[in-house]
Amino acid sequence: MTSNSGQAADPDTERRRPRSLIVSFFGSYARDVGGWIGVADLIALMSGLDVDGPAVRSAVSRLKRRGLLTPERLGGAAGYRLSDEGRRILAEGDQRIFGHRVARVQDGWVLVVFSVPESERRRRHALRSQLTRLGFGTTAAGVWIAPAHLTDQARGALRDLGLEPYAELFHASHLDFRELTESVARWWDLPAFQAMYEGFLDEYEPVLERWRRMSGPLGAQERKQAFADHLRTVDTWRRLPYLDPGLPPELLPEPWAGSRAARVFFDLHTLLQPLGLSEVRSVIAFSKFR
Template sequence: MTSERAAATVLDDIDARPGSTASLLRTLVGLFLRPLGGWISAADLVALAGDLGIESAAARTGIARLKQKGLLIAERSGPIGYRLNPAAISMLERGDRRIFRMREMTDADTWCLVSFSIPESARSIRHQLRRRLHWIGAGVVSPALWICPGHLQAEALQILEELDARRWATLFQASAPVVAGSLVEAAAQWWDLAALRAEHLAFQESLTTLPDDPFAAYVQLIDRWRVLPYTDPGLPPSMLPADWPGRRSFDEFARLSAHLAGAAEEHVRARVGGRAHVA
């Protein structure tokens, strides 16, 4: 393992389509490698992928891509295997907080405004900044002024640092926005609430097609859910339509994940044959 690879920023794959080989493998790694001590044999990882319906050849190709993206590092510990890149830990921990403890704002919570002016010579950075701000759930007040919940300020700062764009941006903490119309109308302009609603309803519908096997059901549940806690900022009820489906989505996710997690962990313990421990 080179020091450059260990120090490199490892990002979540926001383009991996839920249910795809790439997305399922990333979810599998994110859920279980840390409790396993950070290392797993190649054979066990391929076997677990097979339990998700991924054929061996596709699994090996997908694992190689995770290695190329920096999430995994090839490491022999007796058998050939893979170690979780230490540089990925903070990304995965941040994901845990989002996925398992989705926050809903109240009217008393603060906001973070991100104002930036990036020169045309750095337009690729500007594009990446907007893309990653969208990924953490920020809304667009104007092309160069974005808004997100105040508790996401640290994530916004981290994005700016990673893109070397900090010198072009100023962050403000703010109380409730004062708008010309209603806050519900403003939220619908700043965020694509229609698309978010559709994502919530699609997630709820997908729960009817989870596999019977607890391990496969648990991994697929996390995989189908993991994008929503990022793209949905958890706006306060005062800024949302009365029939907003977000709370039901989280409640259903929390119920099912609590029901399936134990059996899924037991399955992984059995697969690794006692060579590691899943907490």
């Protein structure tokens, strides 16, 4: 996402790729079953999402190279466990995805002001990318803004990139010379956010309604479907709270699709995650007797 003429980053660019689905799997399920998953079991589970064995193996190999997964054999079976870095990243993701904060105007804003020399343009680009990923908007060249609750994340991004000497952080309040709603609409691409949330609703409100209409005992086939629907939902949703910093509701256009989209996500997560976890455990248990 960029402000002014920029567009919100498209969450579809990564989601549904095998690598993205596997990251979502480790975040949604692997930690609940001991943190390790056999490759054969992961292939069996991903087959329900139209991801074949070679694609799974290629994806986990890439995640291993990125340092997120560690290969480990258990009981003679090849598998993967989250690395320390992987656990850290997922823990941070849990906070952003499931504890998505909504800002208050009275809490103010954090400003990141930086001037990175041309000799460090790679790190300058990396900083802009990271601030975008955190949900920052831009007020001017080298001046980025977000609700104050993102201060620690901004500080962490600067430290990780070693750019503290080139930047300053400020806690700010908006004073003059225009309405804050007008300024927010310049700093963030709110229509793109609306379209992003409406796309989520178009895809997942029918899924929620279908599951709500189900009655009676749910069998093995329903567990498989619940796992697939839940993992797709999480994989689609998990980027949206990063692009959207949780702006104060009174500064957003009405009706704001993000509020309804969040309700749909959390309702689906509450409804389907236990069924999906049951499916994961059944696949893992079955593999022990093959």
